[in-house]
């Protein structure tokens with residue numbers, strides 16, 4: 059595997075403010091939320107190439123909850139936004155709306171349906 063480019067160390071990228079917790083963080087560590095005309099909804103812009111304004115959010119459920127509660131996403135995107143953003147919240151590890159992730163085992167508490 060020949061690497062196309064090797065970045066020496068960590069480069070301090072641009073800083074954005076999370077619309078959820080309002081904390082400033084490196085853009086690279088935040089998710090970009092943007093309006094997707096194709097689906098007429100706010101989506102997690104994984105590739106960060108959707109046009110228009112973007113809202114930045116930690117890949118954290120708590121931040122998403124705060125952002126939704128404050129309607130901060132709509133404010134950031136300057137358009138009325140209803141519901142939750144579409145797409146996976148965490149970088150490929152957490153899928154929204156797919157129920158509980160079975161990541162922990164060994165608890166004696168059985169999860170009966």
Ligand SMILES: [Zn+2]
Pocket residue numbers: 076077078079080081115116118121
């Ligand atoms: Zn946050």
